[in-house]
Amino acid sequence: MQRKSRSIALVLLLTLSVLSWTGSLLRAQAPIPTPQELDQLLAPVALYPDSLLAQITTASTNPQEILDVSNWLQQNPGLQGAALTDAAEKQGFDSAFIALVMFPDVINMMAEDVDDFAAIGEAFTADQAAVSASIQRLRAQAYAAGTLQSNQQQTVQVQQVASQPVYVIQPANPQIVYVPIYNPSTVYYRSPTPVYVTYGPPISINILVVSTRPWGWGGWGWNWSSHRAYYNHTVWAGWRAPYRPPNYWYRPRPIPYNARPGYGGKWNYRPPNYRPPTPRPLPANRPAWGPNNRPGNRPGNGRPPVQQPKPGGRPGQPTTKPGYTRPPNTTRPGGNPPGQTRPTQPNGNRPPVTKPAPQPKPGQPGTRPTQPNTRPAQPSTRPTQPNTRPTQPSTRPAQPNTRPAQPNTRPTQPNTRPAQPNTRPAQPNTRPAQPNPRPAPPKTKPAQPNNRPAPNKNSGSRPPPQSKN
Numbered sequence: 001m002q003r004k005s006r007s008i009a010l011v012l013l014l015t016l017s018v019l020s021w022t023g024s025l026l027r028a029q030a031p032i033p034t035p036q037e038l039d040q041l042l043a044p045v046a047l048y049p050d051s052l053l054a055q056i057t058t059a060s061t062n063p064q065e066i067l068d069v070s071n072w073l074q075q076n077p078g079l080q081g082a083a084l085t086d087a088a089e090k091q092g093f094d095s096a097f098i099a100l101v102m103f104p105d106v107i108n109m110m111a112e113d114v115d116d117f118a119a120i121g122e123a124f125t126a127d128q129a130a131v132s133a134s135i136q137r138l139r140a141q142a143y144a145a146g147t148l149q150s151n152q153q154q155t156v157q158v159q160q161v162a163s164q165p166v167y168v169i170q171p172a173n174p175q176i177v178y179v180p181i182y183n184p185s186t187v188y189y190r191s192p193t194p195v196y197v198t199y200g201p202p203i204s205i206n207i208l209v210v211s212t213r214p215w216g217w218g219g220w221g222w223n224w225s226s227h228r229a230y231y232n233h234t235v236w237a238g239w240r241a242p243y244r245p246p247n248y249w250y251r252p253r254p255i256p257y258n259a260r261p262g263y264g265g266k267w268n269y270r271p272p273n274y275r276p277p278t279p280r281p282l283p284a285n286r287p288a289w290g291p292n293n294r295p296g297n298r299p300g301n302g303r304p305p306v307q308q309p310k311p312g313g314r315p316g317q318p319t320t321k322p323g324y325t326r327p328p329n330t331t332r333p334g335g336n337p338p339g340q341t342r343p344t345q346p347n348g349n350r351p352p353v354t355k356p357a358p359q360p361k362p363g364q365p366g367t368r369p370t371q372p373n374t375r376p377a378q379p380s381t382r383p384t385q386p387n388t389r390p391t392q393p394s395t396r397p398a399q400p401n402t403r404p405a406q407p408n409t410r411p412t413q414p415n416t417r418p419a420q421p422n423t424r425p426a427q428p429n430t431r432p433a434q435p436n437p438r439p440a441p442p443k444t445k446p447a448q449p450n451n452r453p454a455p456n457k458n459s460g461s462r463p464p465p466q467s468k469n
Contacts, residue, residue, distance in 0.1 A: 032126050033119055033255070038134045040260040041120050043184035044113075044277040046138035047148055047197070049169050049177060051220040054229040056106070057131060058236050059096040060121030063114050063252070064245040067289040069097045070111035073104050074282050081207050085215070094243045095231060099208055099215040105200065105279035106179060112295050113277045118252045128236075129227035136224070138188060139167035141267070145195070147187040153178035153199045159224070166224045175209055176202045179279050185261035185270045200279055249291045 033041060045056055059066065072091060079087055088098045100107055110117045124131045142148035143156070148167065150156045157168040171177050178199035186195045208217035214232040222229050229236050257263055259271045287293045 031122075033123050035130065035134060036262070036265060037255070037257050038120075038123055038130060039138060040257055040262040041116050041123075041255070042131070042134050043138055043188065043260075043262055044116075046135050047142060047169065047180050047182065047187070049154060049171055050222050051170075051217055052103070052106070052177065052179070053135070053169075054220045054222055054231065054236075055096045055099050056110070056117075057120060057124045057229060058231060059094065059100060059110070060117040061125050062094065062243065062245075063118035063121060064248050064250045065094065065097060065243050066107070066110050066114055066117065067250060067295070068245055069093060069101065070107050070282070071288045073101060073107060074284075074286065074288065077282075077284070085207060085211075089213075092243050094239050095214040097243075098213075099217070099220065102205060102208060103177075103179065103203060103279070104282055108282045109277050109279045111289060114250065114295050115253050115255060116277070118250075119255055124229075128229060132222065132224065132227035132229075135222075136164075136166060139169075140165065141188040143167055145188060145190045147182070147195055147197055154180070161225050168224070175204060175206045177205055178202055181278055183261075183276050185267065185274070185276075188262070188267040191268075250294075 045053060048056065069088075072088075076084075076087065084101050085098055088101045093101075097107075120131070139148060143158070148156055148169075151172070153172055155170050155172050157170070159166045159168055178201075180197050180199055182197045187197060205217050208215065211217070216232075219232040220230070223235065226235070259274060261267060261269060261271065261274070261276075263269050263271070289295055
């Protein structure tokens with residue numbers, strides 16, 4: 001019994017070790033950014049207040065938790081104040097996220113640009129001093145450009161630490177935080193035109209200020225002399241009881257640094273279609289983030305937007321069909337059904353072996369253009385005249401209504417009459433009432449009465465009576 005319990009405990013311990021190793025392996029796939037790349041990543045948030053920036057950088061160490069918290073906030077829009085932080089604590093979220101739920105717009109921004117913040121988390125885990133130095137470089141450039149200064153929303157203090165200037169940003173009102181909104185491509189260099197930093201709505205942090213929990217606002221900040229962030233009044237070195245995502249589906253993707261401001265050290269470089277990360281409200285109808293709905297596919301993230309098909313018909317197919325309102329019949333190989341005329345589409349969708357457009361011959365300029373479908377309902381009135389045209393059985397062999405498999409094939413009959421598609425080759429002598437197709441018979445019939453009576457009248461005079469006289 002003891003052996004069995006020991007075996008079960010050993011299996012559980014081994015399973016936990018494998019899961020922990022797998023999670024760390026998945027999180028360690030993103031490469032550590034260089035100092036210049038780190039400046040590009042931190043540029044959108046480097047001018048945030050110190051405590052809020054410490055929460056963002058530590059929260060970035062678990063990008064899957066960013067997505068999970070964003071989904072949880074969207075599912076619980078009615079929670080506010082202490083009820084919100086208490087519910088987040090029950091979910092087992094890390095202390096940084098329990099504090100950040102008071103800033104849902106910031107969580108939404110981090111989720112939409114989760115690849116960038118995942119790279120920040122990798123750099124922060126590897127070297128906090130590098131992240132601290134990048135923040136101070138960016139603040140120094142913004143201070144020199146005149147875009148970082150004290151105002152009604154925040155206070156900016158320039159302190160000397162080891163003979164180096166250090167820029168500290170704190171809320172002007174200790175209980176209200178204004179999140180700055182700016183474009184990184186305009187605030188880190190002195191522009192000839194005025195550049196202004198705007199701010200979001202005021203956010204009350206009274207719950208966080210009075211709290212003595214690890215997520216309390218006073219326990220967060222930066223120790224600029226040691227170049228490290230701290231939480232709960234101590235240096236951050238990882239979470240004591242870290243949050244374990246139920247489903248770690250996030251996979252980091254390469255950062256397109258050429259699509260970020262500051263590429264090549266040029267802050268006036270404005271990438272095409274770039275949209276800076278900006279705190280914005282959580283959309284109510286947004287699908288939850290998941291393997292089939294990954295964030296980061298919007299324009300400006302180095303991924304081209306989806307091309308929408310242009311309206312209009314397909315190539316080679318006209319959008320309008322004058323005189324014909326039933327497009328499904330245009331692809332029928334059997335030709336025109338009885339009762340339907342197609343004056344403007346003689347051979348629009350027919351095989352290439354057929355003649356695309358029958359043209360009248362020089363001898364027949366306009367005698368039969370209006371007879372394709374004039375007699376579709378008279379099939380039984382034409383079989384009673386057998387000898388009207390005995391010499392024209394082979395002039396009209398290809399008729400659409402009698403041969404559905406060969407709608408307009410007339411390759412071997414140059415003397416056909418293309419203007420009479422509804423005649424029937426099996427009944428060559430069935431057209432008694434065609435006014436137009438009888439110009440040829442009058443030419444042949446008058447020649448027969450002239451050839452027959454002429455020899456009879458001349459031979460009718462009898463010479464024998466003249467010989468008797």
